[in-house]
Amino acid sequence: MKEKLQKIKERAIAEIEASEGLEKLGEVRNTILGKKGELTAVLKGMKDVPAEDRPKVGQWVNETREAIESVLAQCTRKLEEEAMRLRYESEKIDVTMPAEQPAKGNLHPITQVRNQLTDIFASMGFEIYEGTEIETDYYNFTALNTPQDHPARDMQDTFYLSPEFLLRTQTSAGQIHVMEAKKPPIKIISPGKVFRSDDDATHSPMFTQMEGLVVDKGITLCDLKGMLDEFVKKIFGKSVTMRLRPSYFPFTEPSVEVDVSCFQCGGKGCKLFK
Numbered sequence: 001m002k003e004k005l006q007k008i009k010e011r012a013i014a015e016i017e018a019s020e021g022l023e024k025l026g027e028v029r030n031t032i033l034g035k036k037g038e039l040t041a042v043l044k045g046m047k048d049v050p051a052e053d054r055p056k057v058g059q060w061v062n063e064t065r066e067a068i069e070s071v072l073a074q075c076t077r078k079l080e081e082e083a084m085r086l087r088y089e090s091e092k093i094d095v096t097m098p099a100e101q102p103a104k105g106n107l108h109p110i111t112q113v114r115n116q117l118t119d120i121f122a123s124m125g126f127e128i129y130e131g132t133e134i135e136t137d138y139y140n141f142t143a144l145n146t147p148q149d150h151p152a153r154d155m156q157d158t159f160y161l162s163p164e165f166l167l168r169t170q171t172s173a174g175q176i177h178v179m180e181a182k183k184p185p186i187k188i189i190s191p192g193k194v195f196r197s198d199d200d201a202t203h204s205p206m207f208t209q210m211e212g213l214v215v216d217k218g219i220t221l222c223d224l225k226g227m228l229d230e231f232v233k234k235i236f237g238k239s240v241t242m243r244l245r246p247s248y249f250p251f252t253e254p255s256v257e258v259d260v261s262c263f264q265c266g267g268k269g270c271k272l273f274k
Contacts, residue, residue: 006064008064009064009067009068012028012068012071013067013068013071015028015031016028016068016071016072016075017071017075019075019079021079022076022079022080022083028072029072110208114191114208114210116235117189117191117210117231117235118189118191120230120231120234120235121189121212121227121231124227124230125187126187126188126189126212127187127188127189128188128189128190128191129174129177129178129188129189129190130174130190130191130192131168131171131173131174131177131190131192132168133167133168133192133193133195134161134165134166134167134168135165135166135167135168135173136164136165136166137153137163137164137165137166139173139176139177140166140168140169140170140173141153143173143176144170144172144173144175144176144251145251152169156197157169157196157197157198158196158197159195159196159197159205167194167195168192168194168195169194169195169196170194170209171190171191171192171194171209171210171211172190172211174188174190174192175188175190175211175213178190178213179213179215184215184216184217185214185215185216185217186213186214186215186216187213187214187215187216188212188213189210189211189212189213190209190210190211190212190213191208191209191210192208192209192210193206193207193208193209194206194207194208194209212227221244221254221256225242225244228242228244228258229242232258232260236260236263237263239263239266240260240261240263241260241261241267242258242259242260242261243258243259244256244257244258244259245257245258245259
């Protein structure tokens with residue numbers, strides 16, 4: 001029995017020291033010390049050993065196990081250190097090398113234009129008020145003098161969240177909030193998304209608006225024309241001209257529409273804007 005254990009130990013140590021990786025080392029461990037390993041088989045055969053010899057045989061088995069586990073631990077530690085060294089070597093970074101340039105994304109065209117518009121009006125002294133996309137019926141309709149039977153209040157035109165709350169259909173709701181919270185003079189623009197229950201080919205259920213509000217003494221239509229003229233020149237170029245055309249809107253008085261000359265041909269006539 002002692003010779004058998006000696007052979008198991010010698011073979012095990014030889015295989016352990018010859019292992020070239022942690023995976024192979026694990027296979028050797030299972031072959032010798034596993035549940036179905038050679039040393040485990042010896043322990044299971046202890047029942048066939050005479051009772052008076054069992055203490056001595058048990059001591060030999062334990063000594064063999066301890067010798068194998070000692071060599072196994074040393075080799076495991078050595079292989080782990082080597083694996084870590086190789087990992088560090090593969091992940092080593094040369095901090096003197098130039099960094100890779102990350103790919104840059106671009107802002108959405110709507111965001112770009114919105115930022116441009118905000119900068120233009122801010123340069124003319126306007127403050128920015130964005131408001132909230134969820135509004136009450138009062139601020140979206142009632143406070144803007146929209147009658148209770150007006151078509152804009154219909155379910156097919158408005159996204160209602162409840163009888164009281166809805167997705168704003170216009171940024172004009174922000175005007176009421178500003179006028180409630182601030183005394184004149186007031187000079188704000190209100191950009192943001194608005195929502196209307198449209199799904200045909202020419203309308204989007206969500207789009208972006210930007211409107212302005214000026215409340216002060218001595219403000220006339222000339223101030224509006226001057227601001228809009230400055231706006232279109234910064235957007236389309238200094239050569240562009242603008243005109244106000246009288247029109248009718250039930251919610252403003254006086255009412256005008258804005259025409260801008262073609263920035264491509266200067267108003268001479270071209271395929272872009274006829």
